[in-house]
Amino acid sequence: ESEDVRTSLIQFITNLSNGTFPPSPSSGWNSTSDPCTANWTGVECDKPNSQVKKIILDGFNLTGNFDSASLCSAPALAVLSLNGNLIAGSLPDQIGDCRRLTHLYLNGNRFSGPVPSTVSRLNNLKRFEISNNGFSGQLPDLTRVSGLIAFVADGNQFTGGIPLGFDFTNLERFNVSNNILSGPIPDVDGKFGITSFSGNADLCGPPLPNSCPSSSKRDKNRTRDQILIFSGYILLGLVVVSFIVAKTIRKKNQKETSGSASTSKSTSSEGKSKATTTAGNSRSEMRSEYSITSADSGAAAASFEVLSNPLVKGLKFNDLLKAPAELLGKGKHGSVYKVVLDNGAAIAVKRTKDWGISCEDFSRRIKRIDKVKHPRVLNPLAFYCSDQEKLLVYEYQPNASLFMLLHGAHSGQVLDWGSRLVIASCVAEALAFVHRELQEDGIAHGNLKSTNILFNKELEPCISEYGLMVAEDPDQGTTKSGSQQKPYSSFKVDVYWFGVLLLEMLTGKLVQNNGHDLAKWVHSVVREEWTVEVFDRALTSEGANEERMVNLLQVALKCITPAANERPNMGQIAGLVHAIREEEDRSIIVSEG
Numbered sequence: 001e002s003e004d005v006r007t008s009l010i011q012f013i014t015n016l017s018n019g020t021f022p023p024s025p026s027s028g029w030n031s032t033s034d035p036c037t038a039n040w041t042g043v044e045c046d047k048p049n050s051q052v053k054k055i056i057l058d059g060f061n062l063t064g065n066f067d068s069a070s071l072c073s074a075p076a077l078a079v080l081s082l083n084g085n086l087i088a089g090s091l092p093d094q095i096g097d098c099r100r101l102t103h104l105y106l107n108g109n110r111f112s113g114p115v116p117s118t119v120s121r122l123n124n125l126k127r128f129e130i131s132n133n134g135f136s137g138q139l140p141d142l143t144r145v146s147g148l149i150a151f152v153a154d155g156n157q158f159t160g161g162i163p164l165g166f167d168f169t170n171l172e173r174f175n176v177s178n179n180i181l182s183g184p185i186p187d188v189d190g191k192f193g194i195t196s197f198s199g200n201a202d203l204c205g206p207p208l209p210n211s212c213p214s215s216s217k218r219d220k221n222r223t224r225d226q227i228l229i230f231s232g233y234i235l236l237g238l239v240v241v242s243f244i245v246a247k248t249i250r251k252k253n254q255k256e257t258s259g260s261a262s263t264s265k266s267t268s269s270e271g272k273s274k275a276t277t278t279a280g281n282s283r284s285e286m287r288s289e290y291s292i293t294s295a296d297s298g299a300a301a302a303s304f305e306v307l308s309n310p311l312v313k314g315l316k317f318n319d320l321l322k323a324p325a326e327l328l329g330k331g332k333h334g335s336v337y338k339v340v341l342d343n344g345a346a347i348a349v350k351r352t353k354d355w356g357i358s359c360e361d362f363s364r365r366i367k368r369i370d371k372v373k374h375p376r377v378l379n380p381l382a383f384y385c386s387d388q389e390k391l392l393v394y395e396y397q398p399n400a401s402l403f404m405l406l407h408g409a410h411s412g413q414v415l416d417w418g419s420r421l422v423i424a425s426c427v428a429e430a431l432a433f434v435h436r437e438l439q440e441d442g443i444a445h446g447n448l449k450s451t452n453i454l455f456n457k458e459l460e461p462c463i464s465e466y467g468l469m470v471a472e473d474p475d476q477g478t479t480k481s482g483s484q485q486k487p488y489s490s491f492k493v494d495v496y497w498f499g500v501l502l503l504e505m506l507t508g509k510l511v512q513n514n515g516h517d518l519a520k521w522v523h524s525v526v527r528e529e530w531t532v533e534v535f536d537r538a539l540t541s542e543g544a545n546e547e548r549m550v551n552l553l554q555v556a557l558k559c560i561t562p563a564a565n566e567r568p569n570m571g572q573i574a575g576l577v578h579a580i581r582e583e584e585d586r587s588i589i590v591s592e593g
């Protein structure tokens with residue numbers, strides 16, 4: 001360890017022990033020795049980098065204050081366990097700087113005051129245990145910590161409700177019993193029983209025996225009020241909007257009659273509107289992309305076909321025209337706009353282009369896709385199809401795409417190895433599930449790439465735009481028409497692109513030329529036996545486990561095998577990636593024990 005880190009750790013323990021630690025000179029913990037080579041009591045290091053990875057000092061009668069600033073200067077610290085001591089005072093804000101922490105155990109101490117909101121920055125955290133202390137205030141908001149598997153905070157003084165954002169699907173342990181919590185218990189999907197919530201007089205709803213009758217009455221009243229207010233808004237909105245739309249259409253018609261012949265022609269069909277683009281007429285303005293054309297102006301009042309999610313019930317073309325829209329990006333196959341509707345809902349509208357599919361087939365395909373539900377796959381909320389337009393509406397995802405996290409300057413954060421592995425395994429599992437469900441229909445994703453992996457409110461990765469394209473196999477030539485495809489091929493094309501996605505995450509490099517350049521470069525480096533050179537510098541410098549990175553690279557190489565029928569299927573790949581992720585989790589837990 002560096003001298004700075006050694007000095008900081010000594011400072012940390014001095015504050016914590018008021019001079020009573022180390023218990024004997026042979027315990028280490030002095031500035032003249034190295035924590036990794038001199039075996040400081042309770043300290044473990046990661047071998048290749050000789051950096052402090054774990055500090056486990058359970059039951060040492062530590063009595064002082066917790067100095068997070070000194071502690072968090074150990075850059076590789078992943079596990080901190082101080083159970084069963086006498087540590088008092090607050091948990092300082094700087095705990096949020098221990099970014100590599102995966103396990104934080106502070107059970108059975110005398111901590112008091114609120115848990116600082118900065119713990120939400122510990123997005124590698126898997127286990128957070130703080131039971132039997134005097135913590136008060138609200139429970140911490142850990143919605144951004146998507147890999148959390150244990151949250152144990154029983155026997156404190158927490159007040160308020162249980163945050164709705166807790167992702168109970170991943171949690172294996174959850175206990176907030178014996179606090180002062182109130183309000184309804186979120187849906188825990190039958191995973192946690194009474195003992196996780198008991199001893200909070202004002203908590204209600206399942207699994208506790210006391211139901212929440214008064215709140216449901218309040219909710220009913222609130223809903224009725226909301227409906228009344230909402231109807232008022234709609235009425236007012238309709239009057240204003242009809243006025244604006246009528247004015248806009250009149251203006252547009254006037255413009256078109258006085259404008260050039262090419263402009264009016266361009267609005268009559270997809271093909272012709274393309275001609276206008278090449279003629280230099282600016283069609284790239286936000287709404288002109290999906291504005292009702294004069295030829296299709298009857299559609300202004302037309303409704304979108306709303307699918308099973310009712311979020312955009314009753315959506316009309318007019319709603320899009322009048323709402324503020326922002327171009328999110330233009331891809332090879334269309335453009336995407338963010339639109340905020342009158343009711344405040346943010347949606348993403350995808351306009352596909354050059355897709356020679358009839359409205360009947362389009363509708364059948366989208367409705368079939370909508371029947372398959374997976375929490376990591378975004379289904380369209382609604383669609384619209386006319387001769388001029390094919391539009392799909394999705395819920396807007398606020399937390400950027402995988403592409404942005406890997407290559408953009410997104411909040412200056414580097415996506416660490418643990419997060420990349422979680423993303424890889426979530427995407428693989430979701431894709432395997434949908435492939436299985438839609439095998440018979442022959443509907444694959446068709447355009448899998450990092451811009452189509454979006455992060456939802458809970459920062460979980462979700463696959464977007466499933467089935468909007470008919471897959472092209474970069475190694476087999478184009479297979480545009482569904483009828484010409486062999487039954488397996490479109491799914492095996494997804495497998496190829498999943499492999500490219502893995503390469504992008506492992507190398508941190510951009511995908512160009514159908515992934516060929518990246519694949520070629522990776523192959524050449526591996527052939528020369530410089531495999532480690534392949535990996536993203538950010539991963540090697542954080543000390544990511546090389547063996548597991550190589551294992552994931554092997555999976556990627558299997559996926560991009562040129563012969564489509566030699567590629568494994570997504571189910572097999574999901575199994576391989578999951579095993580690597582489990583090994584990673586185990587390595588942390590085992591070495592901690």
Ligand SMILES: Nc1ncnc2c1ncn2[C@@H]1O[C@H](COP(=O)(O)OP(=O)(O)OP(=O)(O)O)[C@@H](O)[C@H]1O
Nearest residue numbers: 328329331332333334335336348394396397401451
């Ligand atoms: N539901 C959504 N919420 C937030 N951003 C989205 C949503 N859907 C798409 N985007 C973003 O909009 C941008 C444009 O998407 P688009 O799908 O048009 O581009 P692409 O994926 O690069 O190309 P392609 O045309 O091949 O799909 C991308 O950056 C994408 O991440």
